[in-house]
Amino acid sequence: MWRRIGALIQKEFIQMRRDRRTLAMMVMLPVLWLVAFGYAVNFDIETIQVDVVDHADNGDSRELIRQIRNQEDFSLTGIVSTTEGREDLKQGSTDVVITIPAGYSGLPRKKEETLRVQVDGSRLFTAQSALRKVNEFLLDEQKENMNRLQDEMEKSLQEGKTATVDLSQTPVWPHLEQMMPPQALERFQSEWAKGMERQVKESIEKRVERVKEQFPDPEQMKPEVDVLYNPDIRSVHYMIPGLVGLVLIFITTLMTALGIVREKERGTLEQLVVTPLRSFELMVGKLIPYFLIAVVDFFLVFAVGIQLFDVPFRGEVLPFLAVSLLFLLGSLGMGLLVSTVSQNQQQAMQLAVLTLVPQIILSGFIFPLEAMPWGIRWVSWLMPLTYFLPVSRDVFLKGANPFDYTMEVSVLAVYAVLFLGVAALRFRRNLG
């Protein structure tokens, strides 16, 4: 039995080596996707183009513009009029228009003094990035302004701290002049004034302290945000673990389906059926090469993802590989199933794409499941990729143990058995 399966596997590898188109598809496709998803499909906008409309034209507004100019994330495209700003947004030559109202003073006291920010919502990811960055910047600005305000208040209060007490103005003074010799009076006067001045100073200091206590600490105004597992919130860290799953399911399903249908189309499958090769051996002999290719692709995406894109892998490789293989078996089954219902490669390709493309969109690979309406989420839950993605992401980024994901791993196992089982039955029946 193994000699026949071995012959089949050897034959598959000879064919792959000679058929450059297929080989390119098997190896280039994962690399291409890596580049595409790693570099191109990036929701993070590095630099936001900013237009400023300055109605205030005062020291504070100029200071704000200076800060914008100094900001690395921002590129100031121009100080423009309201109409120009609107036009720039429409043309797409700017991402954000910040309008500084007349009478702006850093810390607005009324509605008219509030800054106005306009973003282009038609460019979704840019708008989201821009909003995040502008909010962060303005929060920093506010903190600075609060700091300044606090300093100013302190300064003005400090100015009142040095009081000079003139005792000659007190009503008791004429009596004291009559009662005391001048030298003693002078000493008494100096001591008394000092005491009085100390008391006034202390009382002012207490009041300053009280005011300072009541005044918010600008340093504490910004919440302490602690982003775990992907501190820089980089898209590529989110994408690569998902891409491992996508490459596995895509390559495996497509290759298996095409590989088997090609034999059918060329008539070689009939030739094989007439030999002593049993349908089980034929199936195993066809699946093993694609299984091996998929494992190579898995390591390729895994290694390149970690090396090239600095995606951390915090979990353990072996348990992750075990779950990935389970997922892989399901994908092989899907490919085999597609091949049993297709008469030619074109049909197989169409059917495979029909089952795979919804998985890219609906599995949570790009768009979060939580954002989908219930009706569609049900469709997502029928897809194997939906169960592999959270495991993959959490193993990569959180260092989770994949076997803690009992539900996901069980569903993947059920899919593997179901797809392979049904496909094997159909395959056997098709061969007569």
Next chain:
Amino acid sequence: MIRFQEVTRRYGEKTALKDIGLTLGEAGIHGLIGPDGAGKTTLIKLVAGLIHPTEGKILREKKLRLGYVPETFAMYEEMGVAENLHFYGQLNGLDRERRQKRIDELLCWTDLDRFADRRAGSLSGGMKQKLAIAAAVMHRPDLLLLDEPTNGVDPLSRREVWRLIQTVAREGTRVLVSTQYLDEARHCDRVLLLHRGRVLADEKPQEYRQSFPYRVWIVRDAGGVRGKWLSQLRQESSVAEAYSRGTDLVVWSREAETVGRMLERWAQEEEAGPVETGSPDWEDVFTRYLMEDGEGEEKW
């Protein structure tokens, strides 16, 4: 031996074979002849076990080792000639030594030894068929099934393909081969005539000729008078059939003398001819069965 018992095979509404009862697999070459759509491929696929009867039963001797050459070229085109042979040898359980020996032998038989490393896809039509046959007989099967192996092959290569089939048959492999070329019946030890899913006859070639009930007249180079003569002959009650074959005119009749005299007279008058009497060729033989099957107008 393979026995068909009342076998019917349908594809949806269409009946490809109907109530076939026959025995296949005698020693030698068993030809399966019929026009397109006669059911030849269906019959061969049933024998190969690639499809199953809709009705009836096929009894096969146990452990019958088959070789199968489908109608379209079905070798791995990216692989070399020897690689293909090695692969089928491996699948059929031949160890390395026996495989190599057999490959050398087959490459010699097929004259493909110079092309052992050439990719199967880049071979010519005739060479492809020879490779397919070689792959199918790597394991010296008991029965070799060939589905129209000479279809689309040039006349010279056709001869080579038949020579190879005959070599295989001499080695002891029983052969069932289908063809739509009537003249190829001469290579067969037995010929099964299939038409519209039914067996019209299954006899030895000489039996077909012996049982031919008419005398055959041939007017050579009938040329311009063919059309006129054909319409006249078809009205004669003594003429069973008249048709043109190339530039000749062929006439069948049970009343040989009457028709012969008439044709010679016409030939003298119209300066056509000569008029000869001949033995029926395969076209005559099969046309007779088709006529008897109520398909007199249908020709190959």
